[in-house]
Amino acid sequence: MRPPLRAVATLAAVVALVTGCSSGDDWSRPRPTPTPVGSLGPGFVDPSDPPKPEGTVTPRPGSWDGVHPPKDYRVVLLTAGDDAPTKALVAAVKDWAEAEDVDLRTVVPKDAHDFVASIDGAIKMHPDLIVTAGNDLIDALAMVTPNHLSQHFLVVGAELAEPTYNVTAADWSGASFRGEGLGMSSTYDPASFTADRCAAAVRAGVAAVLTGLTGIVIWLDQH
Template sequence: MRPPLRAVALLAATAALLAACDSGDDWSRPRPAPTAVGSLGPGFVDPSTPPAPEATITPRPGSWADVHPSKGYRVVLLTAGSDAPTKALVTAVRDWADDEHVDLRTVVVDNAHDAVPSISKAMEMGPDLIVSAGNELIDALALVTPNHLDEKFLVVGAELAEPTHNVTAVDWDGASYRGEGLGMSSSYDAGSFTAERCAAAVRAGVAAVLNDLTGIVVWL
């Protein structure tokens, strides 16, 4: 027996609604550029003297706390490694995304050979920002980022030796891995990757990016 026409119509309408929801979730629809909600506090940076490219700034603790991303901010978390510091950074990014209602997606890099293709995959998703967590990604980022200056990257807990204007890093004494054969910093301390430090790194870094303070190192 064929179902009643009314039932068929209802099923079709439901399917169309689900399809519309799915298509709206693929980051393909155009929308306004993201903006900063709130302002940087005193001591984050001297507004009369913007930092030069590749400069290091040391903002006053908490001067980034009132900056939030606008609604619908799209972020890809790019992560590699299973060490404790990387796990702490990943947790901090996910907690921040939950608190700020950020649309967060994750790309996990299983091995060094997959790093460059994984960065490409993250870019193809069309995010507003790619956040990198894990020292294993640094060399690949140094290779890829200069060729994609329209993409914004935030590196937390490490930095690139020669960042272009689209790469912002947040670092501190105890982290500061730079890759490119430079080896691990003599001051590296896995214990410095506390939950509080990692959370501050994510928020300070995003605050810098949202205020167009990019291509620099934010030192905590």
């Protein structure tokens, strides 16, 4: 008997569409919490005044360069939207994954009705980190992420208005979309999504997550 059409549609929405830099690991085996390779440089945070939950830090440019993920770090890229800023962020994530030998899998919702199902599907893949790109996902992330505190998320090029400690963002004034009916920031600038800034957002954000600085916003206006 064929499965219901709705079940087929849901499966299609959450399936990983692209796999890159994979070791062949099916992700079914349990693994310990990933240990970063290297350490943060001076100026990422002030050791005497660590960031508070939902706080914002403005790290010194390049202070994240010494931190790398362990081999075969498992990452799901969850992305929605075909606008130029989203495409720039996706390219940055894929370039980082290739350079760092990350096991990257990509989930693309088919439409807005599938955002929540796609986030749930990404969580069920049990990655070390879910990286999101695209403003369209922000409201759905705000709904889902508080119910999955053991799963780390990195939002690049946007942020959640009230993130839980498992959601970290890498953002800047030209990209500060926060969802929840707040509208687009008056400083939003699609031209600010340069290759260099998007790359910095990915690397700085991952460095923060790997070193336990989660639930905060990494502000990159200095870059």
